[in-house]
Amino acid sequence: MKAKKVLAMTLATAMTVGMLAGCGSTGENKESGSDSEQITLNYWTWFPSKDQIQETVDAFEKENPNIKINMTVMESKAFQEKVPLALSTEEDIDVIGVQPSAFAEEVQDYLANLDELMPEIAGADWKDAYSEKCLEQGNQLTSGDTKMLVLTNSGSMVGFYNAALLKDIGAEVPKTFAEYKAVAEAFKAKYPDKYVSVFAGKDSWVVDEMMLTVLGQQGDYYNKWRYEGAPVDSEEFKQAINGLKKYFDEGIFSADVLDLDYASATEEFTNGDALVYYMGSWEAPLLSKTLREGNGIELENVGAMALPTAEDNGQLTVRSYIDSGIGVVDYSEKKEAAAKFVAYLTLGDGADIFGKQLTGTSAKKDFTVDASLFDTDESKAGWDTVVDLINTATADRNNVSGYSDIEGAAVQSVLNGSATTESALKDLQKEWKSGKY
Numbered sequence: 001m002k003a004k005k006v007l008a009m010t011l012a013t014a015m016t017v018g019m020l021a022g023c024g025s026t027g028e029n030k031e032s033g034s035d036s037e038q039i040t041l042n043y044w045t046w047f048p049s050k051d052q053i054q055e056t057v058d059a060f061e062k063e064n065p066n067i068k069i070n071m072t073v074m075e076s077k078a079f080q081e082k083v084p085l086a087l088s089t090e091e092d093i094d095v096i097g098v099q100p101s102a103f104a105e106e107v108q109d110y111l112a113n114l115d116e117l118m119p120e121i122a123g124a125d126w127k128d129a130y131s132e133k134c135l136e137q138g139n140q141l142t143s144g145d146t147k148m149l150v151l152t153n154s155g156s157m158v159g160f161y162n163a164a165l166l167k168d169i170g171a172e173v174p175k176t177f178a179e180y181k182a183v184a185e186a187f188k189a190k191y192p193d194k195y196v197s198v199f200a201g202k203d204s205w206v207v208d209e210m211m212l213t214v215l216g217q218q219g220d221y222y223n224k225w226r227y228e229g230a231p232v233d234s235e236e237f238k239q240a241i242n243g244l245k246k247y248f249d250e251g252i253f254s255a256d257v258l259d260l261d262y263a264s265a266t267e268e269f270t271n272g273d274a275l276v277y278y279m280g281s282w283e284a285p286l287l288s289k290t291l292r293e294g295n296g297i298e299l300e301n302v303g304a305m306a307l308p309t310a311e312d313n314g315q316l317t318v319r320s321y322i323d324s325g326i327g328v329v330d331y332s333e334k335k336e337a338a339a340k341f342v343a344y345l346t347l348g349d350g351a352d353i354f355g356k357q358l359t360g361t362s363a364k365k366d367f368t369v370d371a372s373l374f375d376t377d378e379s380k381a382g383w384d385t386v387v388d389l390i391n392t393a394t395a396d397r398n399n400v401s402g403y404s405d406i407e408g409a410a411v412q413s414v415l416n417g418s419a420t421t422e423s424a425l426k427d428l429q430k431e432w433k434s435g436k437y
Contacts, residue, residue, distance in 0.1 A: 038066055039067045044083060046076045052359065056353045057071070069341065083103075084106055093332070095327070097324060097326055098111070098326060098327045100141055100398075112338075113147060114149065115145070130364065131150070149363065151362075153320060154280050158280065158386055160303070161275060161305055162274070162275055163301035171187075174305075176312065184196040184197075195275065196276065197253050198253075200260055201258035204407075208405070211244045211411045213317070215236060215237065217310060217315050221234070226396065232429050233425040238421055238425060239311070241411055248415055287304060287358065288374060289375045289376075306389055319397035320389070323359075355370075361390050411424065
């Protein structure tokens with residue numbers, strides 16, 4: 001889960017919390033149908049933070065006065081390490097966040113089958129209200145059984161642009177490489193001290209994300225590599241690496257972008273010193289004036305766009321996948337109440353309340369976002385663009401932990417001129433086949 005691994009400086013409070021946090025009051029821990037008996041659900045997760053989900057929890061507790069939520073939030077890596085051990089000793093946990101990675105496979109035997117629980121809570125036809133694609137992706141991680149539901153989906157990489165600066169140079173949102181180059185030239189002519197485009201080029205996993213976005217513009221080869229054994233040392237990957245390099249060669253990205261980490265790249269954009277900033281859709285809070293102000297960001301107007309295509313026949317796209325899941329612990333004695341909470345977050349009103357944080361899209365089919373979050377045409381259209389990109393992705397953002405860093409570092413070596421694309425791909429093919437992954 002690289003998306004949560006490194007936090008943007010200006011959005012740190014809106015991403016994850018690196019400490020334990022509790023909400024709700026304690027009470028009797030036994031299941032009961034009586035409203036007079038208190039049930040406390042212990043919910044462990046790495047995401048969302050208490051601040052992000054508090055309004056949703058408050059609404060759930062108001063609707064279910066006999067159920068309280070006691071929430072523990074950990075940093076992502078600590079969560080991965082502590083939760084499996086806690087489950088193996090049957091610690092008092094009722095609901096857990098499920099990371100859509102090897103973590104899901106590791107804990108699946110401790111998760112209740114939601115096909116047995118959800119009909120009692122949400123009706124026999126509950127799946128009609130839930131995304132088929134999300135159900136398929138989640139079940140792939142848990143041996144075909146429904147043991148987790150999606151809290152958020154994400155896509156990467158999305159371009160967030162300073163709409164005021166774009167308007168100032170009289171330009172439209174570029175879609176092709178030629179259009180992007182023209183925008184870059186016009187922008188540099190007026191603002192020679194600002195960046196045309198930034199991303200966290202110092203962070204290898206981010207460079208990998210950028211290259212794989214270019215790969216996705218040509219189709220679903222990533223999925224063929226990820227699931228079907230297609231080689232990384234291929235014409236498809238060669239075109240993707242060279243395509244990303246072309247943005248640098250033509251001045252759309254400057255070489256010093258490779259010196260920016262996540263925090264500094266975000267800061268360049270939020271300070272008004274970059275026209276476009278690339279990061280995953282989890283940075284969509286940038287689109288909302290309300291959320292920007294809450295994070296001390298003074299940008300006037302922000303929109304969202306796809307990375308313009310490196311090749312003329314390319315498709316505007318991202319890779320998308322489940323970003324966070326949620327499940328019920330099978331040994332819990334409060335599974336009915338836990339399932340009610342999970343249903344509220346993923347299928348009920350809670351999905352729309354939590355959705356106001358703009359951290360991702362929901363698996364709830366009729367999910368809607370509060371329109372009052374957006375105060376300009378560009379921000380409204382930007383959110384629609386993010387949703388459309390996630391829903392029409394050419395490939396899954398189902399990354400392989402560890403390898404993503406290796407691949408990104410190899411791409412960095414090509415971008416900085418210390419290696420050729422051909423040699424980098426040969427090394428990556430050997431690495432991928434090493435048995436480490």
